[in-house]
Amino acid sequence: MTIISYLVLLVNILEQLIFVKLARTVCDFKSSRIRNVGYFLLILTLLPAPIIMNKPDFCPKELSQLLQGIYFFGRLGAYSVLFEEFSKRVLYIFLLSLWPPQICLNLSMAFIKNYELCNLAAFSAEVIVLASILIYIKRKKIEIMLRQIVRSLPKKLYIDVILLLFIAAIFVMGENQPDHELYYKRYILPSMAGLIVFAVSIIKISISEAEKRTTIDMLSKQVENEIKYYEKINTIYGEFRSFRHDFKNHLICLRSLIDAEEKNKAMEYIDDIEALSSVEKKQYNTGNIIIDALMNDKNDRAATVNTKIVFSGMVPTAGISNVDLCIIMANAIDNAIEACGKDTSEKPKEIKVNADFKQGYFFFTITNPIFETVEIKSNKTIATSKSDKDHHGFGVSNILHVVQKYDGEADLSADDKQFTLDLNLVLRSEEI
Structure with missing residues (x-):
């Protein structure tokens, strides 16, 4: 073994120690005296590195395979002792520790012909990257924030990251294979199929996260x-x-x-x-004081576009939450006021709101004049006319989400002069 081989070992050990420190910081693993045993086991698993990376023929093939197994898979046991648990996240950290060094190694081989120097360059790059990330986290004091992010990430995303790194490693390794055509058939073609699965999974996660953000907003x-x-x-x-x-x-x-x-x-x-007396006169008596206040507020807003809200009926106080009532009525009335605001004449307008509940059902109907063509899609949503489509157009969708939640039905209709939204929901007996 040469001096470079020993340097590779030292840099490899340093890289693993920084990697463990980074994993402990981000994942908040507990720390005790047993971790010293884990560090000792980790170093033992790294000792075969100079032998298997030097690639001389001074050891039998069987011994070389044994050393490779200890080097790659012995770290799983060392991590389990270090983090004092054997769990999915420890397995994930182990897998995450395998592919990036391999990618760095194969990238180095494109520029450096000497295999030992390639290993030294790859591990050195890993040390620089990991150390930089660790220093940044410590200086910015964002450990707690990162832990919360890690806990909130979907499990599918962890699998997708491993899959992406694995596929990237296969593609990079293929560039350095002497029998490139055989390697292409055995590894790269199946990896392309995996890449498609990965892309679909990422799209699903993105859609799910977008829906969550919309719901939260x-x-x-x-x-x-x-x-x-x-x-x-x-x-x-x-x-x-x-x-x-x-x-x-x-x-x-x-x-x-x-x-x-x-x-x-x-x-x-x-x-x-x-x-x-400055006590506000009660304009509406819906039977629900929250909705009374909402109606008063919306009527004040409607007055700015020369519109009056006319209410009839009663709103339940049980069987449906006030939050869901507000989602339905606030969004429906807001949309109606917006439609009335598009009238350029000075004529007074009316928004008619009717609510009632009987025999376990809640009925809600709102009717308002319209002054432009309203496009009702097949999924019962309305195309927004606002330019900022990323932050508008959710009103009817939010209403339909509540309707679905209460096993209800919704009917939307529009002609040249009038728009009508008709809902019926099943009141929940556990909330009565």
Whole structure:
């Protein structure tokens, strides 16, 4: 063995120690005295490296295969002792430790003809990359954030990363095979099929993550709206308490005016009391105080486009959550107000909202005038007319998601002058 072989061993050991430190930092493995035994076992598994990488014919083939097995697979046992568990994540870390060095080695062989120097360059590159990542994590103090990200990542993504690294290693290794055609048939062609599976899997994960982001944005908006409605109710209640505090004094004054037979002055005093009261008059009585506040808020917004919301019926307080009610009614009314806002005339407009519940069902219908062609797709969604399509067009989709959640049905219709959304949902007995 040459000096380069020993350098390869030292750099290989350093690379593994940094890799273990990085894995412990990101995955938050517990640390105890037994880890020293794991480090000792890890170094033992790396000792055959100079022999199998030097590629001399000074040892039998069987011994060479045994040493290769110890070098590659002995690390799995060492990792299990180091991290004090044998789990899927330890297996994943072991697999992750195999392919990147192989890729670096084959990339080095494209530029360096000496095999020993290739190994030294490959492991040195690994050391630089891993050390840089570790230093960056420590300096930015993002360990906790990375751990949360690792816990939240889909399991399929872990498999896809290993698959991608494996396929990349096969393609890179193929460039250095003397019998390239045979290698192509045995390894590269099957890998291409795996690459297609990997691409489909990544697309599915991306779609799933996009749906989750949309759902989170939708729920965040609804929670914000519901908080706003609660705050509005609390403000009204506070104003009422303030008015009630002075109510007794007002009665004393009114009684004295009536006793003095000052009817006109008593009436004026009543008018003054009414003017002083800042308690908001209740515009809607839906049977649900959250929806009452929502309707008041939406009606104020509708007034800005010369539109009035006319409500009839009752809204349930059980069988469906207030959040889901807000999703349905807020999105439906917002869409109706937006449609009315496209009218360029000064004519007053009406949005008719009807809600009712009986025999375990919730019925909801909203009708509004339209002033442009509305395209209803086959999946019962509406194509948004807004230029920012990534952040708009979810209103009806969100409503349909709630309808599906409650095993309901939805019907959308539009002609030249009117749009109608008709829903019926099954109320849940466990929420009643």
